[in-house]
Amino acid sequence: MTVLVTGATGTVGRQVVRHLLERGRKVRALTRDPGRAGLPNGVEVTAGDLTGTAGLEAAFDGVTAVHLINFGGGYRPLANGRDIVGLAERAGVGRATVLGGWQEGTLEPAVRASGLEWTFLRPTQFMANFLNDWAEPLRTTGRVREPYGDRPSPPVDEYDIGAVAAAVLTQDGHGGRSYHLTGPEVLTARRMVAIIAEATGRDLRFEELTPDEVRREWSVPGRRPPLALFRAFAEIEGADEADLVERLLRLYGTPNEYATRLSDQVEQVVGRPPRTFAQWAAEHARHFLPTTPSDHS
Known part of the structure; x- marks a missing residue:
């Protein structure tokens, strides 16, 4: 099972990679600058930018699950959400998590309308x-x-956001849900x-x-x-x-x-209280x- 992590060198993305590796999963990391990724040994690092889908076919090839972020280089929501979801569906991706940003863009409605088993992650303020x-x-x-x-x-530790994402991507029972993540x-x-x-x-x-x-x-x-x-x-x-x-x-x-508002959904998903x-x-x-x-x- 290969999991594609987009935004893999970001605050949360690094934690998603970390927790997936701890779960014994094969990880492919998408980043704009592979030479500066600094990710753990064993991670397959591939170059790409979510803001433009051209050339991303190889990143999705053989992937069964994907962690997506709804923004590109900066905080502006992605404008090509439908294209990204289309790539994922054509590649046979079955499961997706979507980390929300400051506002919804084109990715969230495209994911909702897709055949993917999707889960939205909506953290409050990051401790980072x-x-x-x-x-x-x-x-x-x-x-x-x-x-x-x-x-x-109620700030949430980025470590816990990554743990929730990894659990959702590797376990059944989370499809169609939106998790409000807090400390x-x-x-x-x-x-x-x-x-x-x-x-x-x-x-x-x-x-x-x-x-x-x-x-x-x-x-x-x-x-x-x-x-x-x-x-x-x-x-x-x-x-x-x-x-x-x-x-x-x-x-x-x-x-x-x-x-x-406090949420207990970190504990519900990962089986321990948030940090x-x-x-x-x-x-x-x-x-x-x-x-x-x-x-x-």
Whole structure:
């Protein structure tokens, strides 16, 4: 059984590859740059880009299951979902997982209308996002400066997303389902910084910015903060800094029941509770430590 993993060098894709290998499956990894994939020995790495289906026939050849992502290079949803699904069906792929992005594109309806045994994976906020968003400011200043420090989220470990995908791709009983994947607890941004402080033994703090302070500081061209949300909004909407700031303030400041609701579906699928943010922070503590002898915290 060969499983094709698209987005194989991404945050979640690497974990899908890892868990499939642990299950003894043969893995073919699709990536735009095979020379820089850095995947484990035994993985068949093949070049390709989901945004264009030309030349992808070989990637799907002999594949019985596929892990798909609904976006290409960036966060913009794929425009060629029907073509991708057509390739999979012609190759005889039987089962597919689809990792959703910020919004649906053409892939999801094409998968629903296909003969594939499909399962949608809809994680909440990835714990890995905090490496991108907070590692640099915490290393250099010991502070996270953002709005709405008490905004709640049940972040999920990318390790658990990969485990769910691997289980779904190798087990029966998941077809036609959509899994809302969360961690085991709802945490505020302020509390997560405190957990990272405990993991690193450093004096780290969350400094809350008012909406007006965010507008003044983040709307200046060239001063966009390195937040995953900003990158996603910029890719999808192409908005300027001021518009991006307003979108972020609305998202952070507006209660969202679905985004903050806990789910037990990780445990249902893999048979164990999802990993906690404290476990994740301890495992990644080195990324939040100063890179120079001077600790600015």
